[in-house]
Amino acid sequence: MKAFRIIGRSIRDAFKSVFRNFSLSIASILCATITLLVVAISLMIAGNVNNATKNLERELNIVVYVSKGASDYDVTQIQNKIENIKNVVKVDYKSKEAWKLEMSEYNSSFGNVFDNYDINPLLDSFVVTVKESKNLETVTKEIREIDKIESANYGEDTVNTIVSIFDVVERTTIVVLIALVFVTAFLITNTIKLTIYSRRSEIEIMRLVGSSNIAIKLPFVFEGFIIGILGSIIPVIITIYGYIIAYEKLNGHIITDIIKLISPFNFVYIIALIIVLLGALIGMIGSLRAVRKYLKV
Amino acid sequence: MKFIELKNVTKTYSTGVTALADLSVEIEKGEFVFVIGHTASGKSTFIKMLYREEKPTKGSVMVGGVNVAKLRNGKVYKLRRKIGVVFQDFKLLPKLTVYENVAFALECLGIKASEIRPKVMKAIEIVGLKEKTRSFPHQLSGGEQQRVCIARAIVNEPKLLICDEPTGNLDPDTSKEIMKVISNINKELKTTVIMATHDKEIVNRMKKRVLLIEHGVLTGDYLKGSYKSHESI
Numbered sequence: 001m002k003a004f005r006i007i008g009r010s011i012r013d014a015f016k017s018v019f020r021n022f023s024l025s026i027a028s029i030l031c032a033t034i035t036l037l038v039v040a041i042s043l044m045i046a047g048n049v050n051n052a053t054k055n056l057e058r059e060l061n062i063v064v065y066v067s068k069g070a071s072d073y074d075v076t077q078i079q080n081k082i083e084n085i086k087n088v089v090k091v092d093y094k095s096k097e098a099w100k101l102e103m104s105e106y107n108s109s110f111g112n113v114f115d116n117y118d119i120n121p122l123l124d125s126f127v128v129t130v131k132e133s134k135n136l137e138t139v140t141k142e143i144r145e146i147d148k149i150e151s152a153n154y155g156e157d158t159v160n161t162i163v164s165i166f167d168v169v170e171r172t173t174i175v176v177l178i179a180l181v182f183v184t185a186f187l188i189t190n191t192i193k194l195t196i197y198s199r200r201s202e203i204e205i206m207r208l209v210g211s212s213n214i215a216i217k218l219p220f221v222f223e224g225f226i227i228g229i230l231g232s233i234i235p236v237i238i239t240i241y242g243y244i245i246a247y248e249k250l251n252g253h254i255i256t257d258i259i260k261l262i263s264p265f266n267f268v269y270i271i272a273l274i275i276v277l278l279g280a281l282i283g284m285i286g287s288l289r290a291v292r293k294y295l296k297v
Numbered sequence: 298m299k300f301i302e303l304k305n306v307t308k309t310y311s312t313g314v315t316a317l318a319d320l321s322v323e324i325e326k327g328e329f330v331f332v333i334g335h336t337a338s339g340k341s342t343f344i345k346m347l348y349r350e351e352k353p354t355k356g357s358v359m360v361g362g363v364n365v366a367k368l369r370n371g372k373v374y375k376l377r378r379k380i381g382v383v384f385q386d387f388k389l390l391p392k393l394t395v396y397e398n399v400a401f402a403l404e405c406l407g408i409k410a411s412e413i414r415p416k417v418m419k420a421i422e423i424v425g426l427k428e429k430t431r432s433f434p435h436q437l438s439g440g441e442q443q444r445v446c447i448a449r450a451i452v453n454e455p456k457l458l459i460c461d462e463p464t465g466n467l468d469p470d471t472s473k474e475i476m477k478v479i480s481n482i483n484k485e486l487k488t489t490v491i492m493a494t495h496d497k498e499i500v501n502r503m504k505k506r507v508l509l510i511e512h513g514v515l516t517g518d519y520l521k522g523s524y525k526s527h528e529s530i
Contacts, residue, residue, distance in 0.1 A: 210377035215405055
């Protein structure tokens with residue numbers, strides 16, 4: 001019961017002191033708002049960059065041509081072998097007849113040329129989709145080792161360049177995000193430290209009248225929680241409405257149709273949740289660290 | 298066993314300054330003791346050691362059967378609940394009213410709201426501030442602020458009341474009133490009072506036990522002492 005009373009009192013005092021020390025609370029809340037807004041925008045950008053690279057990666061696949069003279073049985077064998085290679089997600093077969101038909105439909109002059117031949121000069125083919133773009137090279141090598149394969153290509157030079165660019169972009173966004181979270185934590189912690197510095201006499205009196213350390217820390221931890229939550233309100237609103245508006249204005253893609261934006265739902269809710277949790281957590285940890293300094297006996 | 302027992306207590310600060318040297322003293326329950334001495338004589342260190350604001354470098358400090366010197370940091374609050382402390386600079390929370398300042402001490406301890414009110418009102422009545430419960434510290438005189446500080450110190454009915462120059466910032470008349478309040482607490486509530494002071498008039502008038510500390514050494518212990526016998530101070 002006593003513990004509940006202490007928790008209850010801590011929550012009440014936390015609300016009271018946010019309003020009693022209004023100017024300092026506003027400073028902390030604004031600091032949290034600005035830094036969390038930067039984190040929210042960065043999260044949205046990073047999410048979309050990641051999504052765009054993943055989408056583009058999905059477009060990258062291996063085109064395999066089967067040697068002339070391979071029987072239907074051989075083709076089935078080859079397909080089975082390719083499907084059994086590690087990191088292969090999908091194998092689409094397209095027979096030389098299907099190619100002929102498609103080319104004839106695409107341009108009638110192809111049809112005329114094909115009509116002059118008794119045999120079909122085209123080759124049976126497979127389009128192989130792999131799990132990740134970095135698997136392209138090894139999978140292609142393995143396919144080339146299979147018998148009766150004419151060629152297996154994925155546009156090596158261009159694709160390798162694109163893959164390494166994607167890799168750099170992904171790594172950079174992660175590093176920038178982590179750095180931003182640290183900067184946010186540092187800034188919010190320091191502003192809360194200032195708030196608590198002005199109230200060190202309160203902590204001193206609490207110690208003198210016999211408050212346990214946990215009872216001293218609790219109101220400040222709740223206060224940090226409240227500041228974090230209040231500081232995350234504006235970033236959350238901007239995240240939800242800003243992203244939905246931007247998505248609609250840009251028609252769901254940026255620059256070209258290839259770079260698609262993530263659809264707003266549930267993306268905005270996830271970002272909003274991350275921002276609220278981050279605000280609350282940093283607020284609490286910041287307060288805890290600041291109070292600890294004045295608890296040395 | 299005595300209520301307070303210091304045995305061969307030495308305190309050397311990290312700067313190398315020795316504030317107390319091999320000090321031993323015993324104090325009975327319910328006693329009223331003055332601690333006098335020059336500035337930097339060691340009397341503040343002596344006082345701080347009783348509520349474990351400082352730890353001795355050597356020796357033992359027993360308060361109410363607890364060896365304060367060996368008390369772990371996490372357990373200090375248990376000792377402090379049995380002790381009330383009054384300071385020269387009052388240490389009141391400026392944004393809380395008189396009532397809230399006194400109640401603060403009990404709220405911190407997680408005491409029931411229904412128990413807090415009668416205790417706080419009793420403490421405020423003892424120090425004679427019943428009419429000012431809703432005033433803020435800045436609306437009170439120095440003497441009244443000190444009364445609030447005393448009320449806060451006694452609201453939890455401590456066994457020991459430590460006063461660190463409580464009249465240091467007050468004029469002689471107000472000092473007399475404050476001493477009357479502290480003396481009443483000692484007589485009526487049987488609270489042991491230990492008071493560090495520079496105020497000669499008070500010590501001479503009260504004729505209580507006096508401990509004289511000079512350069513960290515206990516040089517005098519007079520049962521009905523006064524400043525008169527140590528005019529050099």
